[in-house]
Amino acid sequence: MSTQPPPPGHAPRPPDEESGRGGRRAVPRILGRDSRGVGARLVAAGSALTVAVGGDRSEPLLAKAPKAWMRLLPYLVALSFVAVLIPVTTQVLSNDYGVNGGLAGAIGVAQSAPLLLAVSRPLAAWYIVIVAAVLGTIPLFHGDAHHPSPWTPMIVVGYVVLCIALALRESRRTLIRIWLVTVVVSIALGMLRDRSSQDTGVLLIVLSGGVLLLGALLRERGETRRKLVEQETISEAERTRRTxxxxxxxxxxxxxxxxxxxxxxxxxxxxxxxxxxxxxxxxxxxxxxxxxxxxxxxxxxxxxxxxxxxxxxxQGDLAPQPGIAHLRQLVEATIRGGVPAELSYPELALVAQLADVPPTVDLSAYRIVQEALSNVVRHAPGARTQISIGLDEDALLVIVVNGPAPEPASPLESTGTGHGLVGMRERVRLVGGTLDVGPLRAGGFRVAARLPLSVPDSPPA
The missing domain is CATH 1.20.58 (Methane Monooxygenase Hydroxylase; Chain G, domain 1)
Known part of the structure; x- marks a missing residue:
């Protein structure tokens, strides 16, 4: 898109508001459904970690993930561990510990299958696993004393996986109680094992404690970040509403x-x-x-x-409200501020028609140009700016186009909230017109407004 303004005598046409031509799609709306969508995406991006936790403890892990495969991921991981641990536990108990094949299979199922339940109810799964793990150690005391005890390697692996699910869902107090139970049970069973066997009680205590601590810290950090992003989003919405x-x-x-x-x-x-x-x-x-x-x-x-x-x-602001006739003074003040601006009017034959512009349209046109020039001064100091005022059938056209800043200087305001555009949209909405704003491909920015000369009785909803 060219940044050159239209020559005098030709009424500039703003891009179509509905079709989105001329960069409409490049600029999000400040108000309406799009702004709420932007706020939702900000919250989702800032709380990527705590999406796994979910707001309700009865919901499965990753239940609020945006994609279906992400919601199925916890079940696939749990099913993979169950599919591996059950046959391995059965074989190890049968071959290494001399446990009956049927009993070994039952112990493997009781110790591994609750991992599927841990996806949605990890605390209930822990109750089942801890009971099954304790009862499953009884046959081990009569086996070969040189194998690990009181916990088999399969119990250690499954228990650590279960601790991950617990850390992502339960409170810190609950996690401390779970770990204390693990310590007490491991020490008690360790006192009954044969001294010549490999002690796995300390290993389970250390691994479970480390996983629970790390998971709790990550979860709490994610929750804090999520709340912070939500608060920032709410604050931004409140600032926009106040503006x-x-x-x-x-x-x-x-x-x-x-x-x-x-x-x-x-x-x-x-x-x-x-x-x-x-x-x-x-x-x-x-x-x-x-x-x-x-x-x-x-x-x-x-x-x-x-x-x-x-x-x-x-209270003392009683001066007459400005209009199109005051634009030249506004442009001259802008030029004195260091912005090379140029104002172009339509043909002389049409200038007389500008005097018949309704007061609300006249005031709205002035304020739109004023805000556009203020944005140039704040965000692109020194950029060449062209203001075009024209008539198109039954509408007044206002176009403000500025190029990029001549030098890569820091803008007067490094962060823009877009609240200035709120006023533009409100004024255009007041007279039932259309507004199109957006960046230019070659750099710079454009504001184009079409203000009907016949003001509606009530603004559109």
């Missing part, structure tokens, strides 16, 4: 000055009609008096509303 409300109040204050002028004219004309127009009937005089009274009452109500809307620091 929106402040901008609406500002618009209401400005519209008061615009509407009050017209109401004052109506009052003066209605009051002076009996003196300007001769041969008025008594009914006509009464009608004009009623119109004047209604206009004065409306002005009184508007002033009461304005007293509520005006903040303390704007």
């Amino acid at each position: 929106l409300l402040e901008e609406r109040a500002r618009i209401a204050r400005e519209l008061h000055d615009v509407v009050a002028h017209h109401m004052s004219v109506i009052t003066v004309q209605a009051d002076s009609a009996p003196y300007r127009l001769h041969e008025l009937t008594d009914e006509a005089r009464s009608e004009f008096a009623s119109i004047a009274a209604g206009a004065r009452e409306s002005l009184t109500e508007m002033r009461r509303l304005l007293a509520v809307l005006r903040s303390e620091d704007t």
Whole structure:
């Protein structure tokens, strides 16, 4: 897209709001469903670790993962361990410890199968495993004394895997109790083993404690990060909402000055009609008096509303509201601030039509250009800027295009919240127009607004 402004005499056309031409897709919406979607993606990205934990302890691990294969992953891992541990436990108990084949298979199933339950209920799985592990050590005391005891290597592996699931789901107090039970049971069974056998009790104590501690720290760190991201997202939403409300109040204050002028004219004309127009009937005089009274009452109500809307620091702000006629002074002030800006109007034959622009459209056009120039000063100081004002059938066109900054200097504001665009959208929405904003491929930024000259009775929802 070219950054050159259209030549004078040709009314610039902003890109189609709906079709997304001219970089519409490159810029996310500030408000609406897209902003909520952005907030949700931020939360999901910041809490990638705690997605495995889930908000509800009855939910399976990774139950809130965005993809189906991720939700199935815990079951596949648990099923893999079960498929390996059951036959290995059966074979080792039968061949090395001399346990009956049927009993060895039952012990293997009781010690390994609960790993599938650990995906959704790890604490219940731990109760089953610890009982099965203790009962499974009884036949080992009558076997070969040179093999590991009281825990077989398969129990150690399965128990460590179960501790991972416990650490991702249970509280710190529960994990401490689980580890203390593991220590007590390991020491008690270790006192019954043959001294010539390899002691695996200390190994299980150390491994289980380390896994539980590391898993708890990672889970708590992930929860803290998730809460922090959620709080930042909520704070950003609140800031956007506060900016929106402040901008609406500002618009209401400005519209008061615009509407009050017209109401004052109506009052003066209605009051002076009996003196300007001769041969008025008594009914006509009464009608004009009623119109004047209604206009004065409306002005009184508007002033009461304005007293509520005006903040303390704007109580004395009674200057007339600016419009298109004041754009040249605005551009000159911007040039003095170090931004080379240029303002172009349409043909001279159309300049007269600008005087008939509705006050709300006139004020909205000025504020849009003002905010666009402020963004150039803040984020691209020194960038060449072109402001184009044109007429397109029944609409006023406002386009502000700036190129990239001439030098890679740091902007006055390194982080942009996009809250300035909130005011633009509110003003365009007020008059029922369209707004298109977005970066240029060659660098820079563009703001294009189409403001209908016939203002709707009520803004679109």
